[in-house]
Amino acid sequence: MEEMVNVYFYGKKYTVPAALTIQTAMEYAGYTLKRGVGCRHGFCGACACIYRIKGKNELKTGLACTTQVQEGMYITQIPYFPTDKRTYDINDLKANQQVMMELYPEIYSCIGCNACTKACPQSLKTMQYIAYAQRGELKKCAEESFDCIMCGTCSVRCPAGISHPMVGLLARRLNGKYIEPEAKHLTKRVEEINNGEFDEAMKEMMNKPIDEVKELYNTREIEK
């Protein structure tokens, strides 16, 4: 007999197999999900939820797709949260401390409660990356926030109203565009292609009889 547990979706009780995730348990219960569902494998951040285990004080956050159900779990989904993304032209920005002050000044209202870090289903040091952003250490902010899936559970818990995922995203774009060194071999190759340096060889390859192409493919040297 399959092990079953009792869970509560929006306060209503359902008995579901214990091996399921919150997401598959909702489907087992009969829900056809439209919101609060996405990649189903922990990459897209669509399925943030808040839950509490009956009798325990602590409120927990997680992704419905990667969190296994437990006995007495009271669950609500957060299919949307009004995080506040500021719009900008990335080409007009400079990678400095000023940019954070102008676009996301509320990060300086952080009270250091660390609720964002505790809420993160990716176990990121969220408050730490906000601190880096405050100090204009954009590269560090980018690195520390890299694994963010933008589910927004941090922002849900933040008493200062900070939109953490948006801050991290800005830092990463600035880091990727302005701070990381240029890939010179890439710039060179794009120029070579634009100058038509491979056109002749490509034409030759495309015009070869298929048997010759097969022979070339099957005997090509593979870089070690």
Next chain:
Amino acid sequence: MYAPYPESMMESVKKVEATRAARMATEPRRLTADEKDDLLAKFHPDYNNDSFAEIKVGPNKGQRAPLELAKMLHSTSRLMTDKVDISKIDYDVDVLVIGGGGAGSSCAIEAHNAGANVMIVTKLRIGDANTMMAEGGIQAADKENDSPVQHYLDCFGGGHFAARPELVKRLVTEAPDAIKWLNELGVEFDKDEDGTMVTTHGGGTSRKRMHAAKDYSGAEIMRTLRDEVINLGIPVIEFTSAVELIKDDKGQVAGAVLLNMETGDYMVAKAKTVVIATGGAGRMHYNGFPTSNHYGATADGLVLGYRAGAPLLYQDSIQYHPTGAVYPSQILGALVTEKVRSVGAQLVNANGEAYIHPLETRDVNASGVIRECREGRGVDAPGGVQGVWLDTPMIEILGGEGTIEKRIPAMFRMYMNYGIDMRKVPILIYPTLHYQNGGLEINGDGFTNAIPNLLVAGEAAGGIHGTNRLMGNSLLDVIVFGRNAGKKAAAKYKEVEIGTMNLDHVGKFDEELKAAGLDTGEVSPMLLPKYARHER
């Protein structure tokens, strides 16, 4: 001893550990062309005729398609029962992009930058797409020992010489520029301190040209594209599906009928050009396989285009990614990125044998896993499933301690979530339904030949990868062909004059279904998979 698996599985882990040192001393040999053909014919699911049906109506009549896709092609339109007045226009745009993934977003950005009035409709949120889940990387021939011609050979050969040469040419020639474009939008690629891109092999590559952003490559690209779409102020109509294309009396595409997924209300979008960028079909569960795909991957665009008269190409060619998770059950079908093999892990059977080279093409490696399991060399896991090992501890031995957390943090996290430390024990895998190699047929410029002003980009298009796609060529495809579609649509719309809009093709297709005696009892496109369990 660290034992996160049931006892029966741990017995096999011991064998894997016992042979590890000897396996690491030699590289498994590559198969010959004949050996590969033989393995595919015996074990690849595409060769299982029972899982295909003949298409009875439309442009590909007489050809075969997976059973589940054939059923959708043979099903009736929602608009046969729900009548929509298309003379009431809700949106009027130059370029309508259907789908908000990597291809749709790239397309919208380029169309906007070229001055077009462009709008995205997407049935979930922008970025809810297979692009977001792509882990391993994106190919581009930008190193000294490499060239677009070498990339062409790998892509064309890996796809069994079935790809459309003009599409492969565009893919590989525009690849370096695609990487540069992304980098300049702020995508953080893995680089050395001097800016040199860190590149590795993928299955079937002859040069190390896989660029990555750890193992969040697709997520890093998608979240940046999404941010740019929002910054540019491009309208994105979320939770809204296209359920039918609209044509005009000249036979041109003229827009789409939209469905609000939440309220059930219909809307009408008039457009001078339409781009289908609806993605894949993993949630159709062809052959009963689990899938690595997004919830929305239900082949909607194929149905829309087909009903309007656009032919499919290689609709019977499906990619099963060799390494999907099989244990624990909570992550069944989840993608275990090919990068795990790029950075050193071997495929090892229950007896501890490295039975194949880990970087053969995906169709070959998937067939290899299936062969090992069918012939009794698979590992049994709880729930009646089987798999073979991916020997992940090798990665730490080869690359040094910390390599797994640095290079494949998403994989590490996915398994640690269930108490499995892949630095210490191998992980169990089996093929998972990953990609539709085929799709709607396009010409070299991304347009369908059958319907004027209709373009297709991304996974919904067919012919770029032949009958097997290489790792890193799909992220590349969505960027190259997405951008291309945006530019081409923005150039085209200026000369388009829409005539009288109609849905005549929908009625005509329905008559064909009736004439062929088809009644599946379903409507299509599917839009969402039917996962809800109902007791009655």
